[in-house]
Every structure is written in C-alpha cells, then in structure tokens.
Amino acid sequence: MTASTASSLAQTRSLLQHLWGYPDFRPPQGDVIQTLLTGQDALIILPTGGGKSLCFQLPALMQTGLTLVISPLVALMENQVQDLQQRRLPAALLHSEMASVDRKKVLWALETQQLRLLYLSPETLLSAPVWQRLCVPNLKINGLIVDEAHCVAQWGETFRPAYYRLGAVRPALLQHKPPTTRLAIAAFTATADPTTQDTIERILGLDHPHRVRLSPYRSNLFLTVQSISTPRGRRQRLIQFIGSQFRQSGLVYVRTRHDSEALAIELKQQGHATAAYHAGLAANDRRQIEQDWLKGTLQFVICTNAFGMGISKPNVRWIVHYHAPFLLSEYVQEIGRAGRDGKPAIALMLISSWLDPDDKTRWNFFQQQMRSQIQSAQKLAQAIPPHGSVASVSKQFKEGAKSLSLLYKTGTLSWLDPFHYEINRHKNNGNRNNTHNAAVNSVQPMQTYLSTKNCRWQSLLSAFGCDEEAKSFCCGHCDLCRKR
Structure with missing residues (x-):
C-alpha cells in the first residue's frame, strides 16, 4: 500500500x-x-x-x-x-x-x-x-x-x-x-x-x-422447499407457517396481482395484519404499505416481485415464496430481504406436486409469453427505419423501443448516442435464434435448483459461478442437508 x-x-x-x-x-x-x-x-x-x-x-x-x-x-x-x-x-x-x-x-x-x-x-x-x-x-x-x-x-x-x-x-x-x-x-x-x-x-x-x-452465501438464511398437492393445501401450509412465526416480520411473494389481492383479503379476514402490494397500485398506496411494514403496523406484505429490491428492514425473520420465481436471480434478491441483522431467518418456497398442475401452467405461460414478445419484436424490427431516433420509432410503433433493444442484443444495431441508432440488417442475423433460446432457457437454473438432491446453497453457489466454493459444500441447515 x-x-x-x-x-x-x-x-x-x-x-x-x-x-x-x-x-x-x-x-x-x-x-x-x-x-x-x-x-x-x-x-x-x-x-x-x-x-x-x-x-x-x-x-x-x-x-x-x-x-x-x-x-x-x-x-x-x-x-x-x-x-x-x-x-x-x-x-x-x-x-x-x-x-x-x-x-x-x-x-x-x-x-x-x-x-x-x-x-x-x-x-x-x-x-x-x-x-x-x-x-x-x-x-x-x-x-x-x-x-x-x-x-x-x-x-x-x-x-x-x-x-x-x-x-x-x-x-x-x-x-x-x-x-x-x-x-x-x-x-x-x-x-x-x-x-x-x-x-x-x-x-x-x-x-x-x-x-x-463475494459469494452469495448467507449462513443465517435457512432455505427450504416444500411440495404441496393442491391449491387448498398451499393456502393451508402458508397459514400454518405464518402462525408459527409468532408475529415476526416477513414477506409473502406471489406471481400475480390477483394472487396478492386474493390472499390478502383471505388472511385479513383471519385477523392478520397484512396488505397486497403490486405494481398496479397507485404510488402513494405503495409508499404507505412500505412505511406500514417498516414500522411494524403490518406484520407481513403479500407482494409480487415489485417488492424485490430496495426495502431494507433488518429484522425480517421469514420469506415465503407462495409460487416459485421464474428466475434464480429474482429468488436470491427476494430471500435477501430476510435476516439483514445477521440473525437466523427462514426462506420457504412452496411448489406443487404432480397432483396440482398450477405451477406447470405458470411456467409454460411465462415461456410462451417470452417467445411471443421476441417474435413480435423481430417482426416489427423489419419495418423500423435503418437509422433514426428512439423517440420517433417509439411514437410510430407501439413496441418500437423494445424492438430496438432486441436488435442491439443481436448485434445488428449500434447506438450513435443514447437517443439515435443505426441498423446493419446483414450483420449477425444468426444471433436472433440464440436470443430466443437464451430467453427461454433463462428459467432452467431455477428448475435445476428445485430438483437438486444436494445442498440448496451448493446449488446456488454453482449457479452464480462460485465453483471452487461449491465443491463439496454443505451448509448443514437447508432442508436437504437436514434430511441427510
């Protein structure tokens, strides 16, 4: 030095x-x-x-x-x-x-x-x-x-x-x-x-x-995945788990706005201090829910991934993923809300067994939605002028800005500055299939995590490139380690 x-x-x-x-x-x-x-x-x-x-x-x-x-x-x-x-x-x-x-x-x-x-x-x-x-x-x-x-x-x-x-x-x-x-x-x-x-x-x-x-490993986070047979069983397990937490602060993550609102109504009727949180709420309503949760007026919030980043509360003792996230990065961000004070915290994820097709339907819908978005952007890209401004393309085409981003990712577009672009349609057109496959395959790491037979944290370490640390890693406190 x-x-x-x-x-x-x-x-x-x-x-x-x-x-x-x-x-x-x-x-x-x-x-x-x-x-x-x-x-x-x-x-x-x-x-x-x-x-x-x-x-x-x-x-x-x-x-x-x-x-x-x-x-x-x-x-x-x-x-x-x-x-x-x-x-x-x-x-x-x-x-x-x-x-x-x-x-x-x-x-x-x-x-x-x-x-x-x-x-x-x-x-x-x-x-x-x-x-x-x-x-x-x-x-x-x-x-x-x-x-x-x-x-x-x-x-x-x-x-x-x-x-x-x-x-x-x-x-x-x-x-x-x-x-x-x-x-x-x-x-x-x-x-x-x-x-x-x-x-x-x-x-x-x-x-x-x-x-x-640094490694994403958090020794105070106890990871658990539980298989549920029916939608009713999923709700019952959630209610049972919340009841076991002795009114400690937590979060429940769901996939859709409808799920957050329906669960919030049901749990409030049972006397729980909670609220639904999603991107469809007015800004003032979201800020109020955040403040009520931070102050402890709400024990937990039932939220979509709109609540995934930025809310820092040290004493969050538990996180429940009522539905599995599609992206592993999303999952790690969301469980990261818990245990910021260094004390033990639980991260529970509920997944459906073969008797309940809900999760499989959600995964298929997500992948089809990605395919549809990419195909629409590719089709629109053929009509976009070879050079111009983002503002004019966005005004002329409903999804124009997204199509420009797709072209940039495939290497056929260059930014002249943050507001103007130039397209070479003969460059790297073969990358479009790679873009499609990469988007669809982005869910694979989460599926690998859910199906692992080894330590949960070992699976996460491998997924995030910490290969040396992942070798023979055993946290000793996830659901799979405890079984052994």
Missing part, C-alpha cells in the same frame, strides 16, 4: 466514523471505495445486505462534483436518499412520481451544482430536461453508478429498454466536457452469474473493470 493510498483510506475511514458511526469497513468495502476514488471502472458483486450503497456513497461525498446513481425502483431510491438527507448530506432523487414543485427544486440544485449524489432511473436520466442539464460543460460529473446492475441484463431487452442505452451515455456526456474529463462507471449487484456479468460489462461499455465478487 502506497503512502497516498494509506492516507486516502484513513480519510475515508474517518468520514465513515463521522457520518455513519461505524468503526471500520467490512471487507471488501475499503477496496471498492479506493477503486472508485481512482476513477477506475468496476463491477462489484456483493451479497444482499453486504453494504453496497456505502461503497459508492462515501467516494461521491469525498469528491467535488456529481455522482449519478442509476436505480431501478422508486422505493430503492427513496430509501437511500432519505437516509442521506437525514444525515444532512447533499443528495437528491428524480422520478416521474414526484410533484412538479419538488422536481423543479432538484433540477435547480442540479443546475447550481449543490449535489454530490443524484439518484434517478434510466428513463429519467435520458429525459430531455435532465439530459440537457447534465451536458452543460462546467457541470463536473465524476461517475455513473448502476445499482442493481443485473437489471441491465434482465430487463433491458423488453421491460426496461432504456437500460440497453446506458452504454452510450458516457461517450455522449464526454463530448460536452473538457478534454481531460474522466467519467468512471461502476456496476453494483448481488445477483449476477458469469454470463450476466459479461452482459453487464458489454452493455455498459466497462473499460477493463476492477472486479470484486
């Missing part, structure tokens, strides 16, 4: 103690912070509850200039910014649900360079009012943080196509800045297998990133 590095580390440790009250960093926080302070690109994979946000917040506060934090969910942004603002730190957020007066205040703070951290979604980043202000030459931007970076690979193709344009942000911004400007990109996530890591690096345009990866 050089003298300058030691001095910088001492300074960051002093700021950590002053602002957060922690005596020292947890490994590898110090290493990650030093990487960001040197302006190097980074890909950071730390388990849920591993202190990722501190790794980019502290360097941002130590530097003059602005750090942009790209975040997928309003709840995730609000949770972090509220904590920073309570500490009187120069941080703010922008999202589409904000009141106009609040939005204007943040834009003014951005213009007058009062901020060190600005949280926003990919879509807000690329909106005209924000982009124009970011391109002002004298606005110093130190870096771009992509939080929950697995969303780049998981959502960029269909659900959130703006993610696929993030790789064009850095070169476009640098065109408006002084020639010596450096703008680093750091991607943070808890769930990225080797393929997803490569996808994140390629789409974001990371330049020889410093990689830090």
Whole structure:
C-alpha cells in the first residue's frame, strides 16, 4: 500500500466514523471505495445486505462534483436518499412520481451544482430536461453508478429498454466536457452469474473493470422447499407457517396481482395484519404499505416481485415464496430481504406436486409469453427505419423501443448516442435464434435448483459461478442437508 493510498483510506475511514458511526469497513468495502476514488471502472458483486450503497456513497461525498446513481425502483431510491438527507448530506432523487414543485427544486440544485449524489432511473436520466442539464460543460460529473446492475441484463431487452442505452451515455456526456474529463462507471449487484456479468460489462461499455465478487452465501438464511398437492393445501401450509412465526416480520411473494389481492383479503379476514402490494397500485398506496411494514403496523406484505429490491428492514425473520420465481436471480434478491441483522431467518418456497398442475401452467405461460414478445419484436424490427431516433420509432410503433433493444442484443444495431441508432440488417442475423433460446432457457437454473438432491446453497453457489466454493459444500441447515 502506497503512502497516498494509506492516507486516502484513513480519510475515508474517518468520514465513515463521522457520518455513519461505524468503526471500520467490512471487507471488501475499503477496496471498492479506493477503486472508485481512482476513477477506475468496476463491477462489484456483493451479497444482499453486504453494504453496497456505502461503497459508492462515501467516494461521491469525498469528491467535488456529481455522482449519478442509476436505480431501478422508486422505493430503492427513496430509501437511500432519505437516509442521506437525514444525515444532512447533499443528495437528491428524480422520478416521474414526484410533484412538479419538488422536481423543479432538484433540477435547480442540479443546475447550481449543490449535489454530490443524484439518484434517478434510466428513463429519467435520458429525459430531455435532465439530459440537457447534465451536458452543460462546467457541470463536473465524476461517475455513473448502476445499482442493481443485473437489471441491465434482465430487463433491458423488453421491460426496461432504456437500460440497453446506458452504454452510450458516457461517450455522449464526454463530448460536452473538457478534454481531460474522466467519467468512471461502476456496476453494483448481488445477483449476477458469469454470463450476466459479461452482459453487464458489454452493455455498459466497462473499460477493463476492477472486479470484486463475494459469494452469495448467507449462513443465517435457512432455505427450504416444500411440495404441496393442491391449491387448498398451499393456502393451508402458508397459514400454518405464518402462525408459527409468532408475529415476526416477513414477506409473502406471489406471481400475480390477483394472487396478492386474493390472499390478502383471505388472511385479513383471519385477523392478520397484512396488505397486497403490486405494481398496479397507485404510488402513494405503495409508499404507505412500505412505511406500514417498516414500522411494524403490518406484520407481513403479500407482494409480487415489485417488492424485490430496495426495502431494507433488518429484522425480517421469514420469506415465503407462495409460487416459485421464474428466475434464480429474482429468488436470491427476494430471500435477501430476510435476516439483514445477521440473525437466523427462514426462506420457504412452496411448489406443487404432480397432483396440482398450477405451477406447470405458470411456467409454460411465462415461456410462451417470452417467445411471443421476441417474435413480435423481430417482426416489427423489419419495418423500423435503418437509422433514426428512439423517440420517433417509439411514437410510430407501439413496441418500437423494445424492438430496438432486441436488435442491439443481436448485434445488428449500434447506438450513435443514447437517443439515435443505426441498423446493419446483414450483420449477425444468426444471433436472433440464440436470443430466443437464451430467453427461454433463462428459467432452467431455477428448475435445476428445485430438483437438486444436494445442498440448496451448493446449488446456488454453482449457479452464480462460485465453483471452487461449491465443491463439496454443505451448509448443514437447508432442508436437504437436514434430511441427510
């Protein structure tokens, strides 16, 4: 360690103690912070509850200039910014649900360079009012943080196509800045297998990133999968399990909005303090449910994957997956809500046996839906102009932005900047079948996890590329280890 590095580390440790009250960093926080302070690109994979946000917040506060934090969910942004603002730190957020007066205040703070951290979604980043202000030459931007970076690979193709344009942000911004400007990109996530890591690096345009990866293993999380014969049996097992938890805080994950509402009605009638949570609720209703759960007014929430990221409550003792998630990354994110205080927590998943075809029907529907989306995008791609703007294509075609993302993934489209594209229809057309197969096969890791006969955590370690650690691994406390 050089003298300058030691001095910088001492300074960051002093700021950590002053602002957060922690005596020292947890490994590898110090290493990650030093990487960001040197302006190097980074890909950071730390388990849920591993202190990722501190790794980019502290360097941002130590530097003059602005750090942009790209975040997928309003709840995730609000949770972090509220904590920073309570500490009187120069941080703010922008999202589409904000009141106009609040939005204007943040834009003014951005213009007058009062901020060190600005949280926003990919879509807000690329909106005209924000982009124009970011391109002002004298606005110093130190870096771009992509939080929950697995969303780049998981959502960029269909659900959130703006993610696929993030790789064009850095070169476009640098065109408006002084020639010596450096703008680093750091991607943070808890769930990225080797393929997803490569996808994140390629789409974001990371330049020889410093990689830090810790195992997703959480010794205090007890994983259990139980087979249920009938829909009625599934409900009865859920009710029995909740009753055994002595009113401790938890979450119940379901697949659909209808499931969340139907279960919430039934359990509230039985006297449970709960509520349904899904993306179809009004923003104010979602925020109220989140706050009621955090305060303990609600013992548990029955939610879709809209509740998967960003809500941090230390004393969550249990998670139930009423239905199996389709994606293993989704599952690891969701069980990561539990046991953040380091104390034991249970993650129970209910799956149907051959007597109950419900789960198989859901899996088949999910795969067919993916096939249909890809086929529609491919058909639409033939009608899209060979070059133009995302805005004009989105206005002309209902699913135009998604089709552009698909073309980008297959290698037939290049971004001229975050708003304009160029298509070479003769390039890499053979990749379209690979795109289709990759999307459909994305559910295979979860199916492998459910059918494993070995340790549950060993299966997860293998799926996320921790091959050495997975060898002969036995957690000793999952349902399969306990059977042995």
